[in-house]
Amino acid sequence: MAKVKGTSWVIAALLGLAAIGVTAVLTAAEATPPRVHAELPAIVPAELPFNILISADRPVSFTLSYGGEQHEAVAQELRLELLALSGAQTLTLSARDRAGNASHHRFEIFGIPLAQPLVRAPERVIPGEPFSIRVALPPEAIAISELRISLADMPLRVFRNDSEAVALGAVPLGSAAGEQLLTIKLIDGFNRTVVANHTLRVGDYPQPVQELNVAANVLSVVTPENRALEAAVVEAAQAAAKPEPVWREPFLLPAEGRLSSPFGAPRRFVRGGQVAFHHGTDIAAPVGTPIMATNRGTVVAAGFYPIRGGFTMIDHGGGVFSHYFHQARLHVQVGDLIERGTLIGEIGSTGLSTGPHLHWEMRVSGISTDPLAWVDRMFP
Ligand SMILES: [Zn+2]
Incomplete structure (x- = not known):
């Protein structure tokens, strides 16, 4: 031969x-x-x-x-x-x-030919603004064996339909104004790797620092042990996330009340303390006010904790989770499949709280986003 x-x-x-x-x-x-x-x-x-x-x-x-x-x-x-x-x-x-x-x-x-992915994502964002990333592939492209989307090296959850891959993302609170890179990496059926980049320009998020002056006895629940305990609960709940979004309708405001503290506000709990960002939106209302699921999903955490108080976490799929803090009573359990608008609990002032309110978070691949940006809006 x-x-x-x-x-x-x-x-x-x-x-x-x-x-x-x-x-x-x-x-x-x-x-x-x-x-x-x-x-x-x-x-x-x-x-x-x-x-x-x-x-x-x-x-x-x-x-x-x-x-x-x-x-x-x-x-x-x-x-x-x-x-x-x-x-x-x-x-x-x-x-x-x-x-x-x-x-x-x-x-x-x-x-x-080597697939050249067509990436659609915003050019400009502010920290905590949820957005979608769509990656379309040319029709002649060979089957993709792996597709990853990461934002500043942090992987985002990717879901796919026939013609495109989609991920939801956000730039974390506290990110400096400037540029962040979205990286799309795909491996095709011939084991060829293609990398495409998209630059996001991150805008300023100027907000005055709030001085909360929380009483020492309320603040005493914030210990390293309690933080670690609650972080582990959230992490475990996130680990079993559903890959595909399960919602079919826009998200809704989970409680009626006064918007008492906006998302993203930098604040100090005590005078001279460290500045921390507010990762949710606060809705103040009397104890017992109903709390509804913002959308369809599965309850992945439900219980009483030192900082979060009466806490529920719902997995909506696609890396999207809603979190509800400080509840007086919980009406759902881990594993419950719930519809949009289902009663999940009641407003209270449990945990690190100075008055009855719901602290509501919307997280995407673990990154906190502005909850009000989801209301009446259909993502992705
Ligand atoms: Zn809050």
């Missing part, structure tokens, strides 16, 4: 010729055209090499042409490495024996 590659193939073909010379015990002049067997792929990844293996029932001189290039060799079996071209290409092959009998063959080979 002559294994040839690049410029060395002529030399290999000459060696093949020499070998034939030695064993030239040709069975008279055959009158039938050479029979040829070819092993070659019908679909190839464009711009990458592929192998073909050709054999004939007798030593022949092969003439092969593909993509405007011609290759010749005298051999009975020939292995060639060709560089795949994009689109539909014809490979022609002729085999001629010493008696002049010839056979001619044609093969169609389709070269699949």
Whole structure:
């Protein structure tokens, strides 16, 4: 077998010729055209090499042409490495024996180009503003075996329909004004990797720092142990997230009341303390005011905790979770499948709270977003 590659193939073909010379015990002049067997792929990844293996029932001189290039060799079996071209290409092959009998063959080979994903995402965002990222693929693209979208190296949950991949994201509160990079990485069925980037310009989020002056006895629940305990509850609940969004209608305001503290406000709990961002929206209302699920989902956490107080967390799929803090009573349990508007609890002042209110969060892949940006709006 002559294994040839690049410029060395002529030399290999000459060696093949020499070998034939030695064993030239040709069975008279055959009158039938050479029979040829070819092993070659019908679909190839464009711009990458592929192998073909050709054999004939007798030593022949092969003439092969593909993509405007011609290759010749005298051999009975020939292995060639060709560089795949994009689109539909014809490979022609002729085999001629010493008696002049010839056979001619044609093969169609389709070269699949590297998919160039078309990315749609906003150009400008402010921290905590939820947005969608859509990645469309050209129709001729080969099946994608893996697609990842990350924002500043943090992975976002990706869900897909037939023609595009979608993720919801947000720039975290506290991010500096400037640029953040969305990276789309996909691996196709030929194991080729494509990376596309999209730059988000992050706007300023100027807000005055609120001085909450929370009483020391209320603040005493904020200990490293309590923080760690609650973070572990949230993390475990997030880990089992449903990949696909389950909602079919816009999100709703979960309680009626006065909007008492906006999302994203920088604040200090005590004078001279550290500035922390407000990761939710506060709705102040009397104890016992009904709290409704903002949308369809599965209850993934429900219980009483030192900081969050009466706490419920709902998984809406697609990496989106709603959180409800400080409830007086809970009306749902972990595992409950609930519809949009289902009564899930009652407003209270449990946990780190100075008066009856609902602290409502909407998180996307763990990043807090402005809850009011979801109301009456259909995402993605
Ligand atoms: Zn709050």
